Amino acid sequence: MLQNNIGWLLLAIVLIVFVFKAVKIVPQSEQHVVERFGRLRAVLGPGINLIVPFFDKVAHQISILERQLPIASQDAITRDNVLVQVDTSVFYRIIEPEKTVYRIRNVDSAIATTVAGIVRAEIGKMDLDEVQANRSALIATIKSFVEDAVDNWGIEVTRAEILDVNLDAATRAAMMQQLNAERARRAQVTEAEGSKRAVELAADAELYASEQTAKARRILADAEAYATQAVATAINENGMEAAQYQIALKQVEALGAMSSGQGNQTVIVPAEALAAFGDAFKLLQGRK
16 A cells, blocks of 8 residues: 555656646746757747646747837947937837747847947938938938848837937037027128118108108198189189289288287388278278
8 A cells, every 4th residue: 555655646746747847827028938859849928838848848038028228329420521429229129039039149239239330321321410400200210220120030129219419529619600600690680681671661751751741732732722713713703803802811911910020010111002901901891
């Protein structure tokens, strides 16, 4: 019985070991690469998986979480021969572990080298101003080329970033000088435009004043013409008495204006004028 019990005990131990070796639990954030006698057998996804004990083994445990490469700086020369230092960062994740395991040794180093070459090549096609102004387009181009380059490695590039574009001190000083010159030019242009606008407004004001003066003169001329026409009509209808009446009225008004001045004034009037004034007063009295 003891021998029989030992046999059952050994059998139970073998079964336990067999089950322990056959069942593999893979976390949600990983995929396991299984080899059989050194060759790829299967890729185990998250959850419970079964393998053949003692024949199959989990050779690689690959994280499928998104990864970020360390920030890398590389020198590049633009099309207008300006040396820049570009800081880049790439985010990626492994989607086919069997390719990543058997086709590339150091994934991070390989991607960093690829990114550096692509960045230098793309910046070499652009002027410095284009690099600064079209950063989003440059990032999209770099991401597209990196995706094509790492496609055989089972990697998905999720994002590429250009964090900064640094210039040497001499180039920065030259750019600052150019910027100050451009600001001075814009200030001069603005001042010249302001002076031009002031001259235009002054000319418009003078033209408006001339137009208003001309309108006033035209109105006065129309009024005088109307008065002349009225007098002519009265003379035509009433004869010379109307003309004599107007002359007499003007004479009386002139005399009143001469005598209304301030201070003591002596007015010398010829005898003919006194006779004319007498006739004028008679006409006016006759009118009344």
